[in-house]
Amino acid sequence: MKAYPDMSSLPLSLVSSAVLAPHGFFTRIGGVSAGPFASLNCSLSGQDDRAAVLENRARAARAIGAEPDRLVGLTQVHGPDVVTVQIPWLAGAGPRADAMVTDRTGVALGIVTADCAPVLFADLSAGVVGAAHAGWRGAVAGVLEATITAMEALGATRAGIAAAIGPCIRQTSYEVAADLRDAVLAADPGNARFFADGVRDARWQFDLAGYCAARLGAAEIGAIDTINADTLADEARFFSHRRRTLANGGPIGHQISVITLPAS
Numbered sequence: 001m002k003a004y005p006d007m008s009s010l011p012l013s014l015v016s017s018a019v020l021a022p023h024g025f026f027t028r029i030g031g032v033s034a035g036p037f038a039s040l041n042c043s044l045s046g047q048d049d050r051a052a053v054l055e056n057r058a059r060a061a062r063a064i065g066a067e068p069d070r071l072v073g074l075t076q077v078h079g080p081d082v083v084t085v086q087i088p089w090l091a092g093a094g095p096r097a098d099a100m101v102t103d104r105t106g107v108a109l110g111i112v113t114a115d116c117a118p119v120l121f122a123d124l125s126a127g128v129v130g131a132a133h134a135g136w137r138g139a140v141a142g143v144l145e146a147t148i149t150a151m152e153a154l155g156a157t158r159a160g161i162a163a164a165i166g167p168c169i170r171q172t173s174y175e176v177a178a179d180l181r182d183a184v185l186a187a188d189p190g191n192a193r194f195f196a197d198g199v200r201d202a203r204w205q206f207d208l209a210g211y212c213a214a215r216l217g218a219a220e221i222g223a224i225d226t227i228n229a230d231t232l233a234d235e236a237r238f239f240s241h242r243r244r245t246l247a248n249g250g251p252i253g254h255q256i257s258v259i260t261l262p263a264s
Contacts, residue, residue, distance in 0.1 A: 020122040021129050022064040023259035025166035025227055027237040031056035033253065041239070041253030043112045044073070044092040048253065054091060057110070057256065066108035066260045073110045073256075074100065076133045080141040082150040085109065099132035099147040103154045108260040114239040115231050117168035117212050118257035121147060121221075123156035129261045134165075134212050136180060140187050144215050161221040166257045167229035169242055171196060171207040174232075178202060184211070231255075 031040030032055050037048040040056045058068035072085055074094040081097040085107055100109045101121075109131035111118045117139070121130035132138075132147045144163075151161060175198045184191045184206070194211045195204040209226050216224045231238040239253045 020120060020162055020164060021124060021259055021261055022066075023120050023122075023164075023257070024060065024064050025118060025120075025164075025257045026060050026063075026255050027167075028239050028253060028255055029237060031059060036251040037253040040255065042110070042256035043114075043254035045075075046253065047251050057091065060110070060256050060258055061108050064108065064258055064260055065262070066106065066258070070106050070260075071108040071110050071258065072100065073112065074098065074133070076112070078116075078133075078135045078137040080138060080143045080146045082130075082132075082143070082146045084150060084154070098134075098138045098143050099130060099150070101128060101130040101147060101150040101154060102261065103128045105261050105263045108258050110256050110258045112254040112256050113166070113168065113231075114241040114244075114252055114254045115169040115174075117208055118166040119144060119147075119163055119212060119216075120166065120257060120259040121151060121161055121163045122259065122261075123151060123160040123162070123222075125160045126151075126154070126156040127261060128154045128156040129259050131257065131259050134208075136184065136206065136208060136211070139208070139212055139215060140184055144212060145219055148219050148221060158220050159222045162223040162225070163216050163221055164225040164227065165209050165212050165216075166227050167231050167234075167238055167255070168208055169232045169240065170209060170230035171205045172233075173230055173242065174206045174208060175199060175203045176206045180206065 033041040033052045061068045061071040082099040085102040116135035119132045194207040232240040
């Protein structure tokens with residue numbers, strides 16, 4: 001597979017060391033939004049000015065060499081459904097799903113997050129890329145495996161797929177109650193290894209990134225990489241839903257992660 005230039009010097013983005021198609025795990029830095037959305041908010045479902053969000057999304061698309069009108073997103077619902085993208089749709093008009101795959105050059109797949117894990121996939125030998133939104137519910141429901149299966153339907157092979165898990169809330173920041181832990185353990189009691197004792201009684205710290213990496217490993221894909229960044233702890237670079245909750249609410253922005261299939 002062809003390696004692409006490291007874009008980590010750009011103020012907009014963090015880029016995985018995995019060998020993927022042109023892509024970026026973008027921070028909150030480098031946009032035009034103001035206030036609680038400052039500055040690279042890329043979610044069209046919040047209260048931010050739509051024109052500002054569209055400009056932010058255009059900047060992210062151009063940063064990886066894609067045209068803004070070829071960037072597509074989803075109405076994310078924390079489930080396992082995957083959409084195969086053949087023709088780009090209008091911004092904000094994405095179907096209800098949590099992952100996308102495509103074999104069409106120039107189409108950019110965008111996932112918005114504010115603590116959940118964005119996961120980008122590529123099999124450049126087959127000419128297939130994918131992107132998934134993996135909160136704990138979607139990950140337990142199988143969104144990552146469903147993305148791999150959808151890529152295989154387009155000609156990808158598991159051995160040829162590289163995946164990168166982007167910035168998300170990390171274990172030391174992600175204290176959860178018994179309902180989340182019980183749901184994860186109900187799927188597989190062996191998942192207990194992804195929980196550490198919490199600071200408070202009857203609380204645990206969940207390793208979302210580690211859980212996603214383990215599921216990808218069990219799927220036997222070719223390569224897995226994880227960005228070492230904590231969205232809650234790093235307020236300067238990331239939006240965080242949990243941080244907003246701990247601060248008793250208010251408006252929130254979302255960062256975007258994007259991947260595109262280059263022309264051969």
